[in-house]
Amino acid sequence: MIKPEEIKSIVATDCGSTTTKAILIEKKEDGYRLIVRGEAPTTVEAPFEDVTRGVLNAVTEVEELANKEILDGENFIKPYKDKNHGIDIYISTSSAGGGLQMMVAGVVKTMTAESAARAALGAGAIVMDTIASNDGRQMHEKIERIRTLRPDMILLSGGVDGGTISHVAELSEIIAAADPKPRFGSTYKLPVIFAGNKDAREIVKNNLGEKTDLFIVENLRPVLERENLKPARDKIHDLFMEHVMAQAPGYKKLMSWTDVSIMPTPGAVGLLIEKIAKKNGIEVLGVDIGGATTDVFSVFQEIFNRTVSANLGMSYSISNVMASSGIKNIMRWIPFHMDEKEVRNRIKNKMIRPTTIPQTIEDLQLEQAIAREALRLALEQHKTMAVSLKGVQQERTISDTFNQTQSGATLVNMETLNMIVGSGGVLSHAPRRVQSAFMMIDAFLPEGFTMLTVDSIFMMPQLGVLSQVHEQAATEVFDKDCLIRLGTCIAPIGNAKKYGSSCITVSFNGNTKEVKYGEMALIPLGVGEKMKIKVKPEKNFDMGEGNGKEVTKEVEGGVVGLIIDARGRRPFTLPEDNKLRVEKLTEWNKVLGTYPEIK
Amino acid sequence: MAHAFTPGLKVSEKAVIYKERRLPLKGEVVVKIGDKVKADDIVAKTAIPGDVETLNIAGRLGVSPEDVKEFLKVKVGQEVNKDDVIAETNGFFGLFKTVIKSPITGSIENISGITGQMILRHPPKPIEIDAYIDGYVTEIIENEGVKVQTKGTFVQGIFGIGGEARGEIMRIAKSNDSVITENDITSNCKGKVLIAGAFIDVKTLRKAVSVGAKGIVVGGIDDRDIKEFLGYDIGVAITGSEKKGITLIVTEGFGQMSMAKRTFEILSSHEGEVASINGATQIRAGVLRPEVIIPNFNLKDEDLSSVDSSSGIKVGHNVRIIRAPYFGLIGKVTKLPPELEKIETEAKVRILEVELNDGRKITLPRANIELIEE
Numbered sequence: 015m016i017k018p019e020e021i022k023s024i025v026a027t028d029c030g031s032t033t034t035k036a037i038l039i040e041k042k043e044d045g046y047r048l049i050v051r052g053e054a055p056t057t058v059e060a061p062f063e064d065v066t067r068g069v070l071n072a073v074t075e076v077e078e079l080a081n082k083e084i085l086d087g088e089n090f091i092k093p094y095k096d097k098n099h100g101i102d103i104y105i106s107t108s109s110a111g112g113g114l115q116m117m118v119a120g121v122v123k124t125m126t127a128e129s130a131a132r133a134a135l136g137a138g139a140i141v142m143d144t145i146a147s148n149d150g151r152q153m154h155e156k157i158e159r160i161r162t163l164r165p166d167m168i169l170l171s172g173g174v175d176g177g178t179i180s181h182v183a184e185l186s187e188i189i190a191a192a193d194p195k196p197r198f199g200s201t202y203k204l205p206v207i208f209a210g211n212k213d214a215r216e217i218v219k220n221n222l223g224e225k226t227d228l229f230i231v232e233n234l235r236p237v238l239e240r241e242n243l244k245p246a247r248d249k250i251h252d253l254f255m256e257h258v259m260a261q262a263p264g265y266k267k268l269m270s271w272t273d274v275s276i277m278p279t280p281g282a283v284g285l286l287i288e289k290i291a292k293k294n295g296i297e298v299l300g301v302d303i304g305g306a307t308t309d310v311f312s313v314f315q316e317i318f319n320r321t322v323s324a325n326l327g328m329s330y331s332i333s334n335v336m337a338s339s340g341i342k343n344i345m346r347w348i349p350f351h352m353d354e355k356e357v358r359n360r361i362k363n364k365m366i367r368p369t370t371i372p373q374t375i376e377d378l379q380l381e382q383a384i385a386r387e388a389l390r391l392a393l394e395q396h397k398t399m400a401v402s403l404k405g406v407q408q409e410r411t412i413s414d415t416f417n418q419t420q421s422g423a424t425l426v427n428m429e430t431l432n433m434i435v436g437s438g439g440v441l442s443h444a445p446r447r448v449q450s451a452f453m454m455i456d457a458f459l460p461e462g463f464t465m466l467t468v469d470s471i472f473m474m475p476q477l478g479v480l481s482q483v484h485e486q487a488a489t490e491v492f493d494k495d496c497l498i499r500l501g502t503c504i505a506p507i508g509n510a511k512k513y514g515s516s517c518i519t520v521s522f523n524g525n526t527k528e529v530k531y532g533e534m535a536l537i538p539l540g541v542g543e544k545m546k547i548k549v550k551p552e553k554n555f556d557m558g559e560g561n562g563k564e565v566t567k568e569v570e571g572g573v574v575g576l577i578i579d580a581r582g583r584r585p586f587t588l589p590e591d592n593k594l595r596v597e598k599l600t601e602w603n604k605v606l607g608t609y610p611e612i613k
Numbered sequence: 614m615a616h617a618f619t620p621g622l623k624v625s626e627k628a629v630i631y632k633e634r635r636l637p638l639k640g641e642v643v644v645k646i647g648d649k650v651k652a653d654d655i656v657a658k659t660a661i662p663g664d665v666e667t668l669n670i671a672g673r674l675g676v677s678p679e680d681v682k683e684f685l686k687v688k689v690g691q692e693v694n695k696d697d698v699i700a701e702t703n704g705f706f707g708l709f710k711t712v713i714k715s716p717i718t719g720s721i722e723n724i725s726g727i728t729g730q731m732i733l734r735h736p737p738k739p740i741e742i743d744a745y746i747d748g749y750v751t752e753i754i755e756n757e758g759v760k761v762q763t764k765g766t767f768v769q770g771i772f773g774i775g776g777e778a779r780g781e782i783m784r785i786a787k788s789n790d791s792v793i794t795e796n797d798i799t800s801n802c803k804g805k806v807l808i809a810g811a812f813i814d815v816k817t818l819r820k821a822v823s824v825g826a827k828g829i830v831v832g833g834i835d836d837r838d839i840k841e842f843l844g845y846d847i848g849v850a851i852t853g854s855e856k857k858g859i860t861l862i863v864t865e866g867f868g869q870m871s872m873a874k875r876t877f878e879i880l881s882s883h884e885g886e887v888a889s890i891n892g893a894t895q896i897r898a899g900v901l902r903p904e905v906i907i908p909n910f911n912l913k914d915e916d917l918s919s920v921d922s923s924s925g926i927k928v929g930h931n932v933r934i935i936r937a938p939y940f941g942l943i944g945k946v947t948k949l950p951p952e953l954e955k956i957e958t959e960a961k962v963r964i965l966e967v968e969l970n971d972g973r974k975i976t977l978p979r980a981n982i983e984l985i986e987e
Contacts, residue, residue: 152667153665153667153730153732154664154665154666154667154732157665157732158664158665179727180678180727180728183725183727183728184725184727184728184730187723187725187727187728187730187732190723191665191722191723191732217727325848325849330849330850330896331848331849333846333847333848333849333850334848334849336846337845337846337847337848338848354837355835355836355837356868358835358836358837358840358867359835359836359866359867359868360867360937361836362772362836362839362847362866362867363866363867363868363935363936363940364936365847365850365896366771366772366850366866366867366894366896367771367866367935367936367983368896369980370935370936370978370980370981371936371960371962371978371980371981372936372958372960373936373937373938373956373957373958373977373978373981374937374938374957374958375957375958376937377936377937377938377958378958378960443960445958445959445960446959610957610959
């Protein structure tokens with residue numbers, strides 16, 4: 015393959031379950047930039063049953079928009095000749111055909127089984143079920159479960175090196191008895207990855223070697239104190255392409271076109287988030303809210319985690335958001351009075367006709383109320399998976415007595431979080447950017463200083479796979495063309511007894527502004543603009559340095575500006591009284607300019 | 614996007630309908646191509662592997678797992694009857710023997726020398742599938758099932774609950790926009806597929822179940838009534854497996870909504886004829902909608918319209934509006950401007966102009982209509 019420094023032109027596609035998106039990136043005077051983007055319906059299902067049709071259609075749209083010849087029939091013109099002819103590399107991600115669906119198994123539910131789930135999620139899989147020796151189910155129930163779910167792949171872990179063998183043997187017997195058949199076609203055996211106790215390898219081989227396509231990698235939990243997820247994650251990526259996607263229509267051809275392996279879409283997004291956090295030395299929370307699922311990615315304390323909430327989304331799964339959060343939690347965000355019956359019917363009508371879009375402000379506000387709950391629930395689920403390793407004996411000193419960190423505590427810390435990246439239709443395509451900012455603030459409740467951003471046109475997957483080939487190109491495009499900075503959210507932690515009490519005073523460029531408890535404020539500060547701001551919280555509020563302690567910080571603006579959220583944290587609550595609730599929501603929306611005035 | 618795709622619900626009196634009838638796993642097809650089948654006729658059958666049971670032999674015998682094999686009386690693959698001896702210890706001079714009997718009739722699936730567990734399997738369970746509609750077998754899917762073809766009326770709903778059912782069509786609503794009550798449900802409704810109007814509430818639905826109606830086709834229903842009827846909130850729209858004693862097909866949506874006039878008239882005109890209905894709905898890639906099928910073998914081939922939804926929206930097409938503020942209204946497309954336009958929410962979207970039945974002209978996002986397919 016061409017050397018990275020010689021790459022001038024790149025085409026990257028993401029084959030989603032409904033749309034295939036193509037982008038063209040080229041080297042310009044100011045570095046690598048996005049040139050154009052095209053899209054076309056994905057063609058994995060009947061009548062086409064060939065994913066490459068959709069890819070060619072999307073790339074053809076790119077050709078037309080960029081006025082450039084990229085394809086010669088079904089071949090990419092390589093290498094780059096001039097600005098109107100040819101590209102250097104073609105890469106792709108894919109989540110078509112339902113993505114990668116896995117089952118994982120481990121000995122102890124909260125230890126090796128949880129590590130296995132983290133490895134599978136990190137690789138971009140949907141974890142259909144986690145089987146553990148101590149999960150409370152009978153052996154035959156586990157066998158039935160594996161058989162009915164028909165996963166694409168199974169990750170079997172269990173036992174630290176030198177630990178239990180019999181439990182691992184039992185798990186492999188369960189898998190063997192289930193004799194699972196893969197989802198696509200019956201001509202190949204189900205891939206099983208064993209990443210457990212190295213002393214159990216022979217037994218696992220005996221039990222599964224014949225019945226499944228068995229791969230053995232390093233133990234993902236060699237000792238209790240340490241996870242080693244990378245070998246298992248890498249193997250999942252390899253097998254995803256070779257064994258799972260290769261069975262889907264057209265993928266063999268697509269694989270022959272790409273210059274590096276096709277990655278599962280969420281795996282690629284995760285890779286990008288991980289790299290961004292590392293490069294800038296920051297803590298990042300990323301979220302991609304789709305029609306059916308919501309993915310959450312995070313890097314806290316330099317540890318990457320990803321979860322997918324398989325049934326939280328804004329179209330196919332919209333009704334499940336209501337079922338999971340409860341109708342009351344959705345209704346609390348609606349800034350006007352609407353009958354519960356009407357809310358229910360509108361949500362269900364969106365469920366049965368998921369491609370419709372809100373036409374009225376009222377309908378938009380309802381949809382954004384639901385999005386808040388979907389995002390909130392997805393983060394809740396993420397918090398339970400992004401945890402420090404459980405089962406680890408911690409040595410404590412006297413000083414720890416006052417600062418105990420439990421094993422198994424969540425890594426997610428909204429106070430130390432530096433940046434939130436939002437993507438997915440409801441966030442990327444909100445008519446006003448401030449709507450996205452407000453949705454993320456209400457759902458995630460950031461604390462202290464947090465930069466809010468959105469992925470403008472959802473090209474993180476393509477940039478993720480690009481980062482494997484050309485990290486510089488990926489980060490340049492990410493910074494300049496992909497990420498839209500909305501602005502910094504400033505939110506003190508704490509509460510006062512009643513709305514209108516003093517909360518914080520901010521000083522900047524010779525101005526002083528007091529924001530009372532229960533209020534929000536917007537200070538203009540544009541994209542790329544930075545300024546020093548002094549924030550003085552009242553004695554029961556904390557900006558990160560302790561109650562009442564003043565903090566001075568350089569903050570960055572964005573298309574929205576600086577948002578000051580003095581509505582309280584830990585806990586954040588909305589008024590119980592319905593009339594007051596609507597009044598406050600209306601006031602906040604007015605301050606931020608969230609919605610146009612209804613005539 | 615290449616083009617906005619707006620598949621509508623199919624409502625046709627003269628359709629050719631194909632139904633695939635497939636076993637959940639391979640088995641035997643019992644009909645031939647060309648066979649005339651009735652809805653209740655079995656077309657394919659198979660047996661699914663029985664459930665498994667596990668038995669901790671080592672634990673029960675009080676021996677280590679690797680020693681289990683010395684005490685076994687059965688081999689892997691062997692068939693056993695309930696209470697057959699499957700393992701026993703020698704005991705002490707023939708006394709104090711521990712005997713383990715098979716808890717089931719079935720076969721021995723596996724015996725592990727590492728965990729000491731035995732896995733037994735129940736005998737296979739037979740499964741049969743029927744033709745679902747009266748028609749002809751047009752294709753055999755080897756070892757898996759058949760395709761049955763029929764001619765007649767085909768009406769798709771938007772959402773349903775409950776699975777396949779059959780019954781005589783009976784109209785109980787006066788008109789497409791009227792609302793039925795409990796009093797409209799009588800013992801005459803037993804075994805029938807009831808055609809209601811714009812709305813049904815949970816009480817009336819329960820009454821229909823209590824008199825033994827097979828199904829109800831209605832314009833709209835409140836979500837909270839569905840919740841009360843089912844006992845839970847529907848999360849993801851995958852239905853069809855509910856066992857509530859009735860199949861419900863909603864043609865328009867949630868809330869009180871007049872059934873499309875044509876749908877109501879077509880269904881009413883078949884009163885007394887037997888319909889095959891299915892409430893199964895899946896709103897995912899590869900969408901599945903509930904349906905009413907009324908076979909009519911007297912239709913001539915030249916009258917038939919093949920059901921095809923691949924054409925886009927054109928000026929003059931009849932459409933149904935499927936989102937507030939005009940939800941449920943029906944009209945004709947009068948303009949399809951290609952440019953993006955700003956709507957009330959400030960989103961820039963592709964729009965169209967529709968002339969409503971009352972003469973009003975409105976513009977709305979193209980995503981918010983569906984084609985009424987003939």
